[in-house]
Amino acid sequence: MAWASSLSYLSYSLGAIVCGLAALWIARAGAKDRTDRWAGVVALALTANWCFAAASFSADHVLVQFTELTANLGWIYVLFRLFANDGRDESLRIVRPAVIALGFVESLQFVLLIIQQRYAVTPDLALLTFETSNLFRVLVSIGALVLLHNLYVGASPSSRRILRWNAAGLAGLWAFTLNYHTIAYLTGDYPTEMFAFRGLALAVVAIPFALGFAKRAAGLTFSPSRAVTFRFLSLLVIGGYLLVMLGLASWLDILTGSGARLTQVGLVIAAGALALIWLPSNKLRGWLRVTAIKHLFKHRYDYRNEWIRFTHTIGRAGLDDASLQQRVIKALADITDSPSGLLMSGEDEGALQLAAHWRWPQMAVPADAFPLELCAIMEREGLILDLDEVREGIDYHGENALVPPWLREETRAWAAVPLIHFDRLVGVIVLARPLQQRKLDWEDFDLLGIVGQQLASYLAEQAGQEALSEASRFDEFNRRMAFVMHDIKNLSSQMSLLLRNAEKHAEKPEFRKDMLVTLKNSSDKLNILLARLGRYGTGSVENLQDFDLGGIAGAVVERLSTSHQVDLLRHEPVIVSGQPEALEQALLHIVQNAIDASEDGSAVQVETFSDGLSGNIQVLDSGVGMSPAFVRNSLFKPFVSSKEGGFGIGAFEAREMIRAMGGRLEVESREGLGTRFLIKIPLKSARSIITGNGTAKDKEPA
Known part of the structure; x- marks a missing residue:
């Protein structure tokens, strides 16, 4: 097919370029102390040569088959040198005959190639030669994968850190080869699509193999994104589900008549309904997330993403018109996937009362939510209450007897996290139990404790701002009084001057007339001053x-x-x-x-x-x-x-x-x-x- 030919050309061209560059990079920048470095360079160069030939000629061309043979022998020699680089002399003596056997079986491809080119080949002999060639390649791939597994499993921890990237590249190479020739052996022809993508697969394999020769290869690690991993697992579950449904539908093809069609339609409807109900469920998603984190990652939490989400929640003042107290609860609940939560804040006397709730409005909380003795323990010890342990009677600092009955009896309550700011308890957040049941562990306690301190600082900052606002209002009141005192001071000066003049000129009618006018003006000024008091600063x-x-x-x-x-x-x-x-x-x-x-x-x-x-x-x-x-x-x-x-x-x-x-x-x-x-x-x-x-x-x- 034309599209397969074009895709094959592009794929093998890319493989030739990547393998050639990888060989050049190892030769120039690879670790000098690796005794297998030049074996890797030669194998990559031979693979680049094979890709170049495959991009230029058809798959059955003699040059393509010969260059593939030399490349495979080069990779077998690389596997042998990896054993030598590991330093296990006894294992090397045991492995050498197996490697020689793999090389011998691969070399038989040269004999089959001569038979195809030198002798008249009948269709039956051609099919036998084709099947024998693919069978030999399957055997070599299986043997190489077994040896590679023994190499990596038997290596010391320090050697594993050095060999893991090389082993990953070789495992990908021989796994693809095994599947490719197995399908060819079973179908009697090379799979067109796999042949077209084979060069791209070689390019992908060459990259981790070359990384294994980096000077800091022992410190290189692959850290997959949690979000990508979770979505990939979700796609695997959905894909597996669809494959099962497809297999059942195909199996029903053995039925005949209208009953078969009716059964197939019913199966499709039932499968679709089940997919709509079960696959998007929060419980299934929670199970997938917990399973992926437990088995694929060293830590439960992706701290970078948690910090970004935490900052986004706290920093958005207009988030669903939620107050800071509600955003504080949400920020902590999101970390543990809790569906709801409560915030208890401290009063001047030290008692804790319900201050806000997030998605938990029906929770009945008494006025005296937390006893002072329990608050003192949580403040002194920074204690996070695991309420499941409280219900089991587990006690650490004498807190079990102090937990209030409303909190102990509410089965949805899962954890109580203290909010401590400068060794002072400013509040407690009660988290509801997540949909996916699990126990609190050390990582939960560490992260919740740190986040609780950060949230306490935000609440303390808000309280400080409110205090400043109240002080500002008092300052405004004092400012108004200062204006009044200033105006009264001016009026007092005028009245004092009037009194001094009255002692000298009280008997004069003109002065008495002016004095009455001045008194009237002063009275008017006082009335105006009183009326203007409410307008200062407005x-x-x-x-x-x-x-x-x-x-x-x-x-x-x-x-x-x-x-x-x-x-x-x-x-x-x-x-x-x-x-x-x-x-x-x-x-x-x-x-x-x-x-x-x-x-x-x-x-x-x-x-x-x-x-x-x-x-x-x-x-x-x-x-x-x-x-x-x-x-x-x-x-x-x-x-x-x-x-x-x-x-x-x-x-x-x-x-x-x-x-x-x-x-x-x-x-x-x-x-x-x-x-x-x-x-x-x-x-x-x-x-x-x-x-x-x-x-x-x-x-x-x-």
């Missing part, structure tokens, strides 16, 4: 009003000009939208700071104007000024003050109140020259445009 922009910016500036200038020269240079009517009380309070802070920074006789200048988008209040002083670093890092930092006895929140509070109205506070300052504060509040018309609520008739010119 950025509220509620209750916006339209007011004249110049009126606020004029009122502040008039109030503060009695104690220091404050000039209102420009006073334009500017209608803005905001909170007049908050703006007046912020402007009082800024102007008062400007007065404090200025010398006596140095005026503070205030002006109001519009730039078309916002109303502006500019405050200028020629005081000591501030450095750029202070403006950038300290001016608006709360509770940092350069004034003795100051709270350090005036500038911060002023900026926050202006921002709450949608405004902005800009500062320019030079040391020794003075400071410029610029308050920018959106105009009424501009805010209407921004919010999209304004109309043409309510847009007044600024």
